[in-house]
Amino acid sequence: MKVIEIKKSVFADNDQDANLLRQELKQRGVFLLNLMSSPGSGKTTTLIQVINRLKSQIRIAVMEADIDSDVDAVKIREATGVESVQLHTGGMCHLDAEMTRQGLDHLSKEGIDLAILENVGNLVCPAEFDTGSVKNAMILSVPEGHDKPLKYPLMFTICDLVIINKTDVLPYFDFDMNKCREYVLMRNPKATILPISAKTGEGIDAVAQWLLDEVRKWKL
Amino acid sequence: MHELGVVFYIIKDVKKVAEQNGVQHVSKVILDLGEVSMVVPYQLQDCWKWAVQREEMLSNCILDIHPIPAVTFCESCHQEYxxxxxxxxxxxxxxxxxxxxxxxxVEIHSIEVD
Known part of the structure; x- marks a missing residue:
């Protein structure tokens, strides 16, 4: 019997793929946003609102990742008119850089300023795998509770933008916005926190502006 | 929950190293697994047992998990806990x-080969 020393992180290959993808995107001038959340937090509804505010200013395409079905991709296409593709993870709970690259290959090669990856609804696994995105965003909805940043630390640590959705139902839930902000900033002092209601449209302009600023910074 | 994905990554890396070294069969993989890596050891073992049977090079290969206790450092008082x-x-x-x-x-420490 012989022993071969390896001493290599299991995620090293993915991290390398992700960094390579980011470099290529930089050269092509494409900003990739990785959007994560629990199932049912309103990712697709929020995206539709944001895309409709931005589509006259920048060219946008969407990749919808789910275990199965193409309802989200169809919904985005019908509600916004932008290009959208559905990625199936085949039972996997997250996307990695290689799967993201395959998704990008299905989109138009030229002329996209902003590609949005709607990751699988899950607060655990997607946080573990770098997709090659330029920025990470997540949506936490009011009914989920303000203590989620305490329960899922990694997700909140890696997100540049935390959107707090469904503020229209705040009167019906014991959701403490100040505590939520405190908990998010405890995980990531640099996080931008934007409360919105995708249903009423409140706060959507701020999310659209954040994205627009980030896309412009990336394309400099 | 993402243990199966982790298993596929390990298998990919191990096969690559084995091929580079002209190895026919790998009998054991030693994995350093941090306490707060969010990978659950028993689920990893379950996925491992299923996945290695699909790989001739790794048939009956044992996954030996070495746990690494998590340690945090305090910037204020410069102590660990x-x-x-x-x-x-x-x-x-x-x-x-x-x-x-x-x-x-989540680190492959070494492999034992026949």
Whole structure:
């Protein structure tokens, strides 16, 4: 019997793929946003609102990742008119850089300023795998509770933008916005926190502006 | 939950190293697994047992998991403490200005080959 020393992180290959993808995107001038959340937090509804505010200013395409079905991709296409593709993870709970690259290959090669990856609804696994995105965003909805940043630390640590959705139902839930902000900033002092209601449209302009600023910074 | 994905990554890496070294069969993989890596050891073992049977090079290969205790360092008082027991707040001085030193590893340490 012989022993071969390896001493290599299991995620090293993915991290390398992700960094390579980011470099290529930089050269092509494409900003990739990785959007994560629990199932049912309103990712697709929020995206539709944001895309409709931005589509006259920048060219946008969407990749919808789910275990199965193409309802989200169809919904985005019908509600916004932008290009959208559905990625199936085949039972996997997250996307990695290689799967993201395959998704990008299905989109138009030229002329996209902003590609949005709607990751699988899950607060655990997607946080573990770098997709090659330029920025990470997540949506936490009011009914989920303000203590989620305490329960899922990694997700909140890696997100540049935390959107707090469904503020229209705040009167019906014991959701403490100040505590939520405190908990998010405890995980990531640099996080931008934007409360919105995708249903009423409140706060959507701020999310659209954040994205627009980030896309412009990336394309400099 | 993402243990199956982790298993596929390990198998890919191990096969690559085995091929580079002209190895026919791998009998054991030693994995350093941090206490707060968010990978659950028993689920990893279950996925492993299923996945290695699909690989001739890895048939009946044992996954030997070496746990690594998580340790956090406090920037305020410059002391270390056990992450899982105390979390983000330093038990020595109460500061939240702390960071994880180790315990996040999912690392292939070595392999044993026939």
């Amino acid at each position: 056990a992450t899982v027991t105390y979390g983000k707040i330093c038990p020595h001085c109460g500061s939240a200005d702390t960071y994880l030193v180790r315990g996040n590893e």
